[in-house]
Amino acid sequence: MSASSSQVDLSHHLSSETRLRQANPMKAIWRLARRKADMISLANGDPHFSLYPIRKVEFEVASISDDIDDPVASWRIGGSSAPSQTFASTTNSSPAKLPLRTALQYSAGAGLPDAQRAVTELTDHYHSPPDHVATLTLGNGDGVAKIFRLLGEPGDHFLADEFSFSSLTNAPLSHGIKWVPVRIDGGGLIPEELESILENWDEQSQGKRPHVLYTVPCGQNPTGSTLSLERRQRIYELAQRFDLIIVEDDPYYYLQYDRLDLDDAMSDKLFQLIPSFLSMDVDGRVMRVDSFSKIMAPGMRLGWITSNPLFHEALVHLTDSSTHHPHAFGQIFITEMLSSPTGWQIAGFDKWVRSLRLEYQRRRDVFMRAFLRDVASTGFASAEFPEAGMFVWIQVDVERHPRFRRIPSIQDPAAAAVVRADAENVNDLCAPSPSTVARTNVTQLMEELFERCLDGGLVVMPASIFVTPADDKVRDVQDPVEDRLNFLRATFAGPEETMEAGLRILAKVLKEFFSSEAK
Amino acid sequence: MSASSSQVDLSHHLSSETRLRQANPMKAIWRLARRKADMISLANGDPHFSLYPIRKVEFEVASISDDIDDPVASWRIGGSSAPSQTFASTTNSSPAKLPLRTALQYSAGAGLPDAQRAVTELTDHYHSPPDHVATLTLGNGDGVAKIFRLLGEPGDHFLADEFSFSSLTNAPLSHGIKWVPVRIDGGGLIPEELESILENWDEQSQGKRPHVLYTVPCGQNPTGSTLSLERRQRIYELAQRFDLIIVEDDPYYYLQYDRLDLDDAMSDKLFQLIPSFLSMDVDGRVMRVDSFSKIMAPGMRLGWITSNPLFHEALVHLTDSSTHHPHAFGQIFITEMLSSPTGWQIAGFDKWVRSLRLEYQRRRDVFMRAFLRDVASTGFASAEFPEAGMFVWIQVDVERHPRFRRIPSIQDPAAAAVVRADAENVNDLCAPSPSTVARTNVTQLMEELFERCLDGGLVVMPASIFVTPADDKVRDVQDPVEDRLNFLRATFAGPEETMEAGLRILAKVLKEFFSSEAK
Known part of the structure; x- marks a missing residue:
């Protein structure tokens, strides 16, 4: 993430519920508790780690070692004899990045700092977004629902692909969000249709113009369509012109394929993932939603939102008021996998997802x-x-x-x-x-x-x-x-x-x- | 749980948001997909389990074997050489109750059936509630916030202990819930104060009478007070008389102590946990919120709500529209711990919490x-x-x-x-x-x-x-x-x-x- 802060003021997109939401008052105390170096705390009802009945959590995962070219094929075909590697977190814990005594304690709404850093490095590696911050979620369903709460005022209109994943688009109806479907074709959402809706919007008869676009840019669910770079650029320009927030729900980002079943398909080494909306987001108007569900397993229930710092802060307050913070076991898994010497690290992750694609x-x-x-x-x-x-x-x-x-x-x-x-x-x-x-x-x-x-x-x-x-x-x-x-x-x-x-x-x-x- | 259904109709307590919320439309398809025994499904975007990079998740926990009288003391004092036991879930998986191929897939908002059964058996063991159902949560913060959404109409008044855990009581303010504090003393919430508020409520000037009471009955946070059986009975009667839903947030239930630091304290074998509101809930008006945070570790982020079947169904719809379902790793942990031959099972759990108390x-x-x-x-x-x-x-x-x-x-x-x-x-x-x-x-x-x-x-x-x-x-x-x-x-x-x-x-x-x- 660059330190530049050229982003525009987007605070007017936050719902009144979000603006009314207060920070956790305990946090003021925790700040004060750092007044001196050797403070004694009788403040928090934190169970002492010596009373956690858990001494070790260990994960056995596929090996991505150098002598394996195609780790997914080796893993799938090799069955129980396929080479594996193991990482673990223990109470005090070397070589683990995240010892259990830290991971199993109460933590922050954005996620444990090590886990937050791990997904931030992943985002930097693939998207290099200007001035964005990561907030951990409990998977994309949780992430998208939180964003709808964050931005959605009862009566607001939101834009979405005309066919979409209904368990997500149905969710905010009950708190008063109204959908404006945008026509979609084999290439995904049609920019001209989006433009036409926004240009012809009549606030007199239709209410406030839509200010949020929810879209799945890669392998759209259900149509399987993927937005071309040209369409992405066109849609981002429209978002700037009509002051939209783009919610980029992208669980299939790593599962991009050669364009056709042809012999001259690109070699894997040369294959390029298409640039995300986040990667082009100079204004801070993209909220990108990432997930491990499709590339690791759905039961992980861990993902992250990448957003501008203001929306990040509002998401943390919402998390502090709802799910509180992500679960330790998943945070251990992703932190050890992405950052620990015994894990895959980012190079190994990249090898796995390229093999998976x-x-x-x-x-x-x-x-x-x-x-x-x-x-x-x-x-x-x-x-x-x-x-x-x-x-x-x-x-x-x-x-x-x-x-x-x-x-x-x-x-x-x-x-x-x-x-x-x-x-x-x-x-x-x-x-x-x-x-x-x-x-x-x-x-x-x-x-x-x-x-x-x-x-x-x-x-x-x-x-x-x-x-x-x-x-x-x-x-x-x-x-x-x-x-x-x-x-x-x-x-x-x-x-x-x-x-x-x-x-x-x-x-x-x-x-x-x-x-x-x-x- | 008994099969009796003597509960009263409490549907009028649900917020309009809850009443508007729809079931996940996919579920209708999943039901239809069971029409024949050998259906072929191309319906769901479920990653195939052979592509999960995880082969084993293993937990090393404190031993509760018969030769250990006081497992918490042994564990705490023994350090890294204290006896332990191990349970694991693997891809296909015996002896695990929950094989990874099941646990790591998408699952139900109420939790995986095995995990839901495990906490239900725990509730039955300690509370024997009439006709209640368990819904898994992501810990008590998540559980309580979901209940406030479930029951809270903007403008509604809810009752709570006058001193309470502010990160929970602050949460619903932003969606329009107003608090009515009830005076509290060394014995917890004072029934006469509650009665006085409800008797003297003037709907003309004050709006709709409060219909929800949020309370922490054991080791109340922050006052440390515990409601006596007499107060509980009195409060339940008031709930019946004034049609209240009682939200019983009880993370400290297992941490009940002898009344004084006296030599004639009860022996542990005879020590009785005080009856919960849930245990006396003939009407179905108690929503009990349980947590593993204080007895296992806060990072577990897994708990459960026990409620009447109608509220359970509404909670599942809310979960399907927000957090979707609890994480696999935590569900594996509690299912294996509570139900598997290699885990503690309920007798071992009881031994641990008695030792912990x-x-x-x-x-x-x-x-x-x-x-x-x-x-x-x-x-x-x-x-x-x-x-x-x-x-x-x-x-x-x-x-x-x-x-x-x-x-x-x-x-x-x-x-x-x-x-x-x-x-x-x-x-x-x-x-x-x-x-x-x-x-x-x-x-x-x-x-x-x-x-x-x-x-x-x-x-x-x-x-x-x-x-x-x-x-x-x-x-x-x-x-x-x-x-x-x-x-x-x-x-x-x-x-x-x-x-x-x-x-x-x-x-x-x-x-x-x-x-x-x-x-």
Whole structure:
């Protein structure tokens, strides 16, 4: 992190709840307690470390030693005999960076200094952001939810990809945040759509202009799309022009792939990760959310937010008032892994994630080959090669279905009623408000297809699950999202046999579905 | 837990935010995915367990084997050669209860089923509550903050001990909760004071009657007081009569002590833990908050809430929308410790906490002997023997100070101004609103004493830090809390030498302070 502080004043983005939140009053005492060198403290109810019943926490992890070229392949194929290395934290503790007596005590909302330093060095290595600070989180779900609280005033409009990860976008609805979905294509969020929304925003009728954009820039969930550098630059310019905060939720950053399954794919040594929004953030208006879930394991429940120092401080106050501080065991793990002589350190971490990206790229290619062979060949579905992440967004050519219908006019409530009549199942989870109606029966046909997949023994995710719930005032009634639900999300994160078998079922179901007669 | 469901309908206690919050829409899909036995899933972006770089997590903990009578003493005194036992979770994993492949995957907001079962069995063992369910938390700070969100409508009044742990009571102020402090004495919250507040509540002028009571029943922080069984029963009756939810925050439950430092103290075998509010909760109106911080280590950041099934479900939705689920490493630790053949199991846990209570009781007695000898003997301070927890609430006989003053009348704004004039330091952290004024200069004298302690090399906590911030509408202007700040909180959690040395400083500072002349 550079020491420069050219950032603009962004304090007006903080919610009133955030501005009302007070620092932990105990902290004033802790500062005073450092008045002299040899103070005696009877102040804190801290259990003495000699009474912790834990003497050692030890982790056995994959070896990244020099004689292993592809550590993920060695680990996966080698099974229980694959070479490993071990790091541990003990009570007093050399060589551990974080002795248990420190790690297991109460600590700071931002994380233990050693753990905070470890993720800061990682961020510096990959993003070199100007003047940013790291705050540890309990994974990206926690991080994103905290950011929504930090910035969200009840009644505020936030922007998001039109299809998004609904367990995150649903969360702030209950505290009054309203979503403005932005159209998305195979290249991710479309800058022109974003610009059009912001330019045409009418504060008189729609309320305060949106001031937060939530987006997943790499391997977007669910569409698998990745924003190009050009789109990122364009979106950042729009953020500057319209004073947006960009929440860059980037769990798939390390899982970026060569653009196509071609023989001339770049060699791994030359492969470049795409620059993040954070890396270009001269204003301090990017809050980047990082996670270990996809590159280590979801159960880690540890990640971090990188933000400007003001937002960092507000996040610490929020953490002090909610989750208090991250768990010791996870902080030990990442600190020892990233910083200790017995851990991987950053070079080893980089070796692991580069090897991991090749493994997932291989899975992507297995998936896409099987998809092209078995599914696309039916002519009823297609998909783009994802350049990052874990998902393929399968477009179903639903207009070719014998029972596909267009509604003559949305002014005809009776026709609309017919279209919605049997929507009583899965798709109701994101049921459109009665104020808009679909102009086709895509929703019903996709629901039927989903049911047929289940009957055939295959679980995929219907697009309806991922619709960012639009506020009534901004809903697109001319081109409603309900007519664009002809997608299924499938993952290539699993084993090859699963993908192959799953795609065979999908092909069979599609063929039967498209040959089905009108009821 | 009994299967009986005699609980009353308490749904009206949930905040509108809670009622608006939706279940995670993904869960509907996961349910559908169980339609057939051998479903193939391409649904979730779950990293495959063969790609987790972690093969083993191992914990070395104190031995509780049969030949060890007092495991805490053996552990503490034995140092690195004290007998230990080891449990671990590995990828596939016998004998572990929780193999890594399960623990490290995404899981449920309530916690992994095995971990949830482990704490449920613990609750059943100690409290046998009727029809309650456990929800895992990230420690009591997280648990209490979640409950305040769950039940708190902006503008709601909540009741709390008049002195309380301010990093928890400050938290909900920013989302509009207003506190109504209830007077407290050496026996904890005074039921008659609670009754009087509720009986005399005027909804016309004061708003909706308080519907939540937050209290720490054992070893209350900061006063060290413990509610007697009689007070608990009386308070529960009031909760029934006035329809209160009781938030029982009980981190010190296992640290209950013999009532006095007497030779005829009960033998440990006969020692009975006092019944919790949860144990008497026929209505389902108690939300009990349990923690491993004080009995294992604070860095665990794992605890649980026990509540009625409706509140449990709402807590799970809140967790799914915020912290998502507890961390794997902590869940592995408690599950293996409490349930695995290689762990302590409940009998071993009980042995550890009984031994731990004796250790802290010994520390309490060391503290109190030194206090009586060095501090109480000065005649300037006194304290009651705490029956639980980690704290002694030291009352300073401030009226004996040569500069102690009573303000002639609160109608005299000039006199009031004098009293508040130099209150620019620590006590300002809980500065009274200008609408009330102190009738004495206790605040200033205690601030001076606190400063003198710091100058003497001793850190204790001033009472002012713990004042539950009262809403203006309920502030006691006749007998303001500012005149009752003549207390210091000191802990006996630390080593003997620290206590002895600290109390010697306190005695010296008190003597000098009380002999100081008027400025």
